[in-house]
Amino acid sequence: MATTSDPRTLPFTWYSDEELLRRERRRIFARSWQYGGRADQVAEPGSFLATDAGGIPLLVTRGSDGVLRAFLNVCRHRGAILTEGCGRRETIQCHYHAWTYGLDGSLRAAPRSDREAEFDKEALSLLPASVGTWGPFLFVNPDPAAEPLADWLGDLPAILARDLDLDAVSFHSRVDFGSNANWKVVTENFLECYHCPTAHPDFSAVVDVHPDRYVLEPHPTFSSQHCESRAGGEHGQFHLLYPNTGINVFPGPANLSIGPIVPTTPARTERYLDYFFAPDADDAWLTEFFAFDEQVGREDTALVESVQRGMAAGVLEQGRLLLNAEPLIAAFQGWVADQLTG
Numbered sequence: 001m002a003t004t005s006d007p008r009t010l011p012f013t014w015y016s017d018e019e020l021l022r023r024e025r026r027r028i029f030a031r032s033w034q035y036g037g038r039a040d041q042v043a044e045p046g047s048f049l050a051t052d053a054g055g056i057p058l059l060v061t062r063g064s065d066g067v068l069r070a071f072l073n074v075c076r077h078r079g080a081i082l083t084e085g086c087g088r089r090e091t092i093q094c095h096y097h098a099w100t101y102g103l104d105g106s107l108r109a110a111p112r113s114d115r116e117a118e119f120d121k122e123a124l125s126l127l128p129a130s131v132g133t134w135g136p137f138l139f140v141n142p143d144p145a146a147e148p149l150a151d152w153l154g155d156l157p158a159i160l161a162r163d164l165d166l167d168a169v170s171f172h173s174r175v176d177f178g179s180n181a182n183w184k185v186v187t188e189n190f191l192e193c194y195h196c197p198t199a200h201p202d203f204s205a206v207v208d209v210h211p212d213r214y215v216l217e218p219h220p221t222f223s224s225q226h227c228e229s230r231a232g233g234e235h236g237q238f239h240l241l242y243p244n245t246g247i248n249v250f251p252g253p254a255n256l257s258i259g260p261i262v263p264t265t266p267a268r269t270e271r272y273l274d275y276f277f278a279p280d281a282d283d284a285w286l287t288e289f290f291a292f293d294e295q296v297g298r299e300d301t302a303l304v305e306s307v308q309r310g311m312a313a314g315v316l317e318q319g320r321l322l323l324n325a326e327p328l329i330a331a332f333q334g335w336v337a338d339q340l341t342g
């Protein structure tokens with residue numbers, strides 16, 4: 001089992017096993033904080049947002065009482081996904097048999113239930129989950145008794161604030177993408193820049209990826225990477241908030257992207273990134289920024305899909321980390337193993 005002083009990776013079978021993914025959903029995604037969208041999507045009383053926590057469907061609402069709440073987005077009748085998208089509504093009605101819930105999660109109406117000898121509406125409220133905000137970001141946790149979001153974030157907001165003022169950026173756009181690789185392969189690829197000189201020539205031309213100046217920093221609930229532009233003076237930060245929220249701040253004009261790394265099957269991962277920039281960001285710079293980011297993304301997709309195929313070949317039981325270059329992978333794998341076995 002990988003620990004921070006153990007150079008062995010997790011067993012490669014952990015990257016293709018259905019049963020292990022079910023265990024990850026129960027023991028990791030069902031009880032940790034994950035990026036779920038933007039706070040402004042549920043700013044107004046009477047608004048809702050369908051979102052997801054590692055494949056667990058969630059519904060965030062802001063009631064007419066102004067209270068932000070989260071629920072499992074699964075109908076108590078026969079388990080349909082209750083609703084999709086976001087918007088404003090007084091109630092949420094299931095598209096299957098029209099069971100209707102208040103934004104506070106209570107079951108208000110179930111057609112023909114009055115013909116039942118016994119039907120306890122009270123016992124059929126939506127199951128609660130947890131929701132919290134950090135600046136413009138909305139975080140969700142399927143666990144109704146989750147520890148406060150602020151405790152999970154720890155020092156991360158203060159570290160981010162060194163290089164970026166969250167009040168000075170606003171939402172620009174969302175980009176969806178995915179890859180044919182296990183979510184841990186995708187996450188681990190994000191946790192080292194050992195591959196940067198080989199695999200990201202454009203990135204490495206802009207960012208100083210020398211091991212003495214590209215800083216890797218483990219924390220209890222997140223991992224941080226700090227870098228500087230080769231031109232000097234401009235700082236960048238890349239964070240993984242455990243288990244699966246990536247946060248990127250590239251050196252240069254104010255920018256941030258954030259989003260979850262979501263397993264859909266053991267060998268498929270879906271992602272999106274919400275991009276934030278200064279409201280007066282230059283259009284030509286934005287075009288260049290997105291082209292650069294897409295290029296790095298394409299390079300990473302090829303890498304993780306290659307790793308997935310190599311692991312799935314079944315010829316190696318596990319790999320061997322370089323602890324000086326990949327300590328954040330060792331820390332992440334240790335954390336994952338603790339959650340699954342602890």
Ligand code: FES
Nearest residue numbers: 075077078094097
């Ligand atoms: S499954 Fe929702 S009303 Fe039947």
Ligand SMILES: [Fe+2]
Nearest residue numbers: 189195200300
């Ligand atoms: Fe990469």
